[in-house]
Amino acid sequence: MPPRRVLHDKFFKQAKADGYLARSAYKLAEINDRKRLLHKGSRALDLGCAPGAWLQVASEIVGPTGVVVGIDLKPVEHAIAPNVHTLVGDIYETPAESLLQHTGGHPFDAVLSDMAPNTTGHGDHFLSVRLCDRVLDLLESSAAAGAPLLKPGGSLAMKVFEGEAYPDLVKRTARLFTEAKGFKPKASRDVSREMYIVAFGWKG
């Protein structure tokens, strides 16, 4: 069993106090404070959105003139806000058009992915990289089909568990955007190998 201090760290307690559905809220809050992916009025896509903490944070940032669309294998069980729409689905089987249904077909300003495989300790890194590759595949194929998920110049933040394929993933991302770098928020546990690749300037 994990030690108590890991289960009930300061971000866990803070999330309870602030009404966030998970401690992960502070990861997106910090990513956005530092990197400014989302703004008032932004359209944001949140891949792997359950239980819904990133939806809460993104909804607060984009405000009532923005929109946040989330998808996850699991349903989001809490009503978040009127500007948030969620779908239940597997990102490997979901076409880009389904994700654009709540934006009237308009591309997103930012794509967020906090997706993670079920961790078993065996192959987690490669499964995580595969999820990220799927995100990049969706961005490329939707742009090639003329109904892009991400607007030209748009931004991306996606979680990956570091490992041997990480440098190639950063390189692939950097080819598709004008800038791509790894970022580790303070709310990400020190022992965790999770990183976020944050990229700006989608080349479309």
Ligand SMILES: C[S@@+](CC[C@H](N)C(=O)[O-])C[C@H]1O[C@@H](n2cnc3c(N)ncnc32)[C@H](O)[C@@H]1O
């Ligand atoms: C760390 S949780 C996300 C937490 C969320 N950002 C929040 O703040 O509440 C990772 C999520 O990725 C989802 N996920 C994993 N594989 C997926 C897939 N193939 N398609 C859609 N969602 C997936 C999981 O169901 C899980 O809910």
